[in-house]
Amino acid sequence: MLKLSWKNRQLNLDSPVIMGILNLTPDSFYDGGKNNLEYRALYQTEKMIGEGAAIIDMGAVSTRPDAVFVDADEEWKRLSGILSMIRKRYPDTLISVDTYRSKISRKAVEEGADIINDISGGRFDEKMYETIAELKVPYVMMHIKGTPQTMQANPVYTDVVAEIYDYFKTGINALSKLGVDDNIVLDPGFGFGKTVDHNYKILMGLKAFQSLGFPVLAGLSRKSMINRVLDTTPAEALNGTTVLNTIALLNGANILRVHDVKEAVEVVKIYRRYQQNS
Secondary structure, three states: OOEEEEOOEEEEOOOOEEEEEEEOOOOOOOOOOOOOOHHHHHHHHHHHHHHOOOEEEEEOOOOOOOOOOOOHHHHHHHHHHHHHHHHHHOOOOEEEEEOOOHHHHHHHHHOOOOEEEEOOOOOOOOOHHHHHHHHOOOEEEEOOOOOOOOOOOOOOOOOHHHHHHHHHHHHHHHHHHOOOOOOEEEEOOOOOOOOHHHHHHHHHOHHHHHOOOOOEEEOOOOOHHHHHHHOOOHHHOHHHHHHHHHHHHHOOOOEEEEOOHHHHHHHHHHHHHHHHOO
16 A cells, blocks of 8 residues: 555545645736635635645745745745634644645644645755754755756756656665655656646656655646746646646556646546546
8 A cells, every 4th residue: 555644644645636726826827816714715725625625835935937936934924824713623634735845844844744745856945854854844845956046057967867766866865764664755847847748758757756655746736837838828728737636647657736726636536437448
């Protein structure tokens, strides 16, 4: 059985699950400013839970290309009240916090977060790995080349899948030395320091990351790898997202991180029926 198991929580990943995105920022690439008031965040959370999200992923700092830097105090100000409210309203729902700061990770878990989703894979904060080891919660290790401010400035790889694989191995080994041998999720970071061609090579190569023995997360929702192929905007990219989510599942993804939960749940249902007859 493939699962995450910690404290009194457990998430079975034998069948793929959906992570619903709750952006608490004014400037995210698709829905910035939509959910950064408490009543709007609560409405969106209720909607995603009702549609079948297994995890709600809350982020208070935009990490889109060229995003404006936000300090830790502002990040926690945006996050804390809504995190506390949702934790109290939905005690059984798994909450992930999207942050690359160990200080915010600790505060978030103390406030009731279950999972830390780190876009830097521990590279932006030297204390992140030891903090995860102390907190004993699941950790999403994402690959990024550069920073949100620099990552799309001509990213170059010799072999993008092999280089991400080695990046994960390095992070896994570092965590293992601190006693973290499970509850790691691997996210290859679609769009984070990659060209469109890099992204499609990663999508084709997802199975390579499975060999590391941990669940794989795919975050493809409404990204430029869709829009640059179809000449669409993020607002028009739902159909393209569904196509890529389907391919990701067929190539071994265990978690889909999405803006549109209902449609992603339908993808999983059809994928499961397909698998039953394969």
